[in-house]
Amino acid sequence: MRRFVFLTPLALSLTIGAFAVWGLLNDRNPSEIPSALINRSVPNFDLLPLPGLNSPGLSKKELLNLEKVSVVNFFASWCLPCRAEHQSFIKLSRNDDIELVGINYKDNDKDALDWLTELGNPYTYVGNDFSGRTGIDWGITGVPETFIVNKNGKVVHRFSGPLVGERFEEFKELLMLELK
């Protein structure tokens, strides 16, 4: 009993200390919200194509019919980080094992079209989510956000923020694991 009484404060302070150290770790981002979609089927959505673009629109049905590992990227012409990560997707679009599809989030038709003409269109399908409702159905908090969907139409990973540099490498690694 006596030993227990003496050890309690020590054990308590060690526990609190461990939490404090964990809180200060560099690779922990407390503002990153875990996605509710992980390991669940793609949400219901049905989006029209972007007028003037030769890519068709996108819906859950089409995404499931692909039977391929797909990457769903939410982008907007008004979003600067999207511009930064665009080259990553141009590179990725050369891989035929992956279906790269885009969802244009809360954007003006003409701006989006100009943006894709200027930077290149890496997407085989582009859905036009002007209202942002599909964004909510996917639980996005902003753009850019990118999801990896496996062959069975299950969401397996979510990345928020631009996929450049180290983040892009990390993303590619996880993507390659899905392809196996």
Add this chain to the structure above:
Amino acid sequence: MNHLKLFFITFFYLVPMGSSMAVEPDEVLTDSKLESRARDISTNVRCVVCQNEPIDTSNSGVARDLRILIRERLLAGDSNKEVFKYLVDRYGNFILFKPPLTLSTVLLWFMPLLVFTLGVIILAGALKKASPLKRSKTFSVSNKKKLDVLENEKEKD
């Protein structure tokens, strides 16, 4: 001094005004009962952009979308519970300010009770040890012997 006073008075009057201003006039429902339910729900929903603010006071675009969405769900006849479920399905429990009791939040919910019980046990143990009754007993026994010795010595003198 007077200026400072004036500043504080205006400041503290404006703060609550500003916080209720996030809900824009075009969002407000004509049915005041539904509107008050919508306000009630949105004060308990975390804005996913400015994370420690409820969507009710947040000016971010997603917060506005969610406020409108909540009102749409209410108009469609959803109960408050159904609205919360709709949001949790998309954003997870993170979107709720009050974390529900799940396996991962058991500790969060019962930690106060646990610490309290532990405290009571430790306190009870410590009090038992320091009990004045017990001490006086041992004290008197040892003292009695000393007293006896002293008294014997006195008698010899």
